[in-house]
């Protein structure tokens with residue numbers, strides 16, 4: 001279990017500036033991220049904002065929180081962390097290792113060979129366990145889950161920009177190949193992949 005540093009609730013860039021600068025980034029410098037940056041990115045995506053109720057940065061239909069955030073960290077992708085696949089535990093604000101080794105090329109290959117993705121030091125993978133939401137909302141729950149992944153990923157996008165990083169977004173992938181590349185638990189279905197790093201040629 002890896003304890004993450006506490007996230008900051010104030011940053012150096014305004015929300016308006018982050019919105020203005022956000023762009024899909026597809027070229028990354030080979031510069032590792034720091035653990036405090038990783039912590040901030042995960043918290044922004046799906047972190048807990050009220051520990052008493054367990055509610056998060058992203059809204060969720062019925063507060064059922066169907067999403068999970070995994071990370072594929074490359075070799076030397078994050079200072080002090082081994083390459084591997086990690087699972088974010090929002091309530092504890094910790095990471096658990098689920099698979100060791102650099103899986104970025106497998107992830108890129110599963111994404112219809114969008115090999116640019118493998119240059120990012122890390123990739124966030126947002127998965128859904130639909131039954132958490134469809135158990136209450138039936139068929140309509142599917143629609144809710146798809147809205148919610150957009151909320152979480154926009155949080156991640158904007159936080160990346162606010163930290164001087166850049167993020168891409170990939171929805172084009174083979175579901176089965178992606179689940180295999182990341183050794184995802186059954187029932188956790190990948191919805192969006194977000195490669196993140198220092199944008200090449202866009203110093204901020």
Ligand SMILES: Cc1cc2nc3c(=O)[nH]c(=O)nc-3n(C[C@H](O)[C@H](O)[C@H](O)COP(=O)(O)O)c2cc1C
Nearest residue numbers: 022023024025026111114168169170171172173192
């Ligand atoms: C749901 C979704 C899936 C996407 N999938 C991909 C993808 O597989 N590969 C890619 O290079 N860009 C992908 N994009 C990024 C779009 O191409 C990009 O957002 C669009 O061109 C607008 O550019 P901007 O994000 O820089 O504003 C995706 C965007 C969304 C919202």
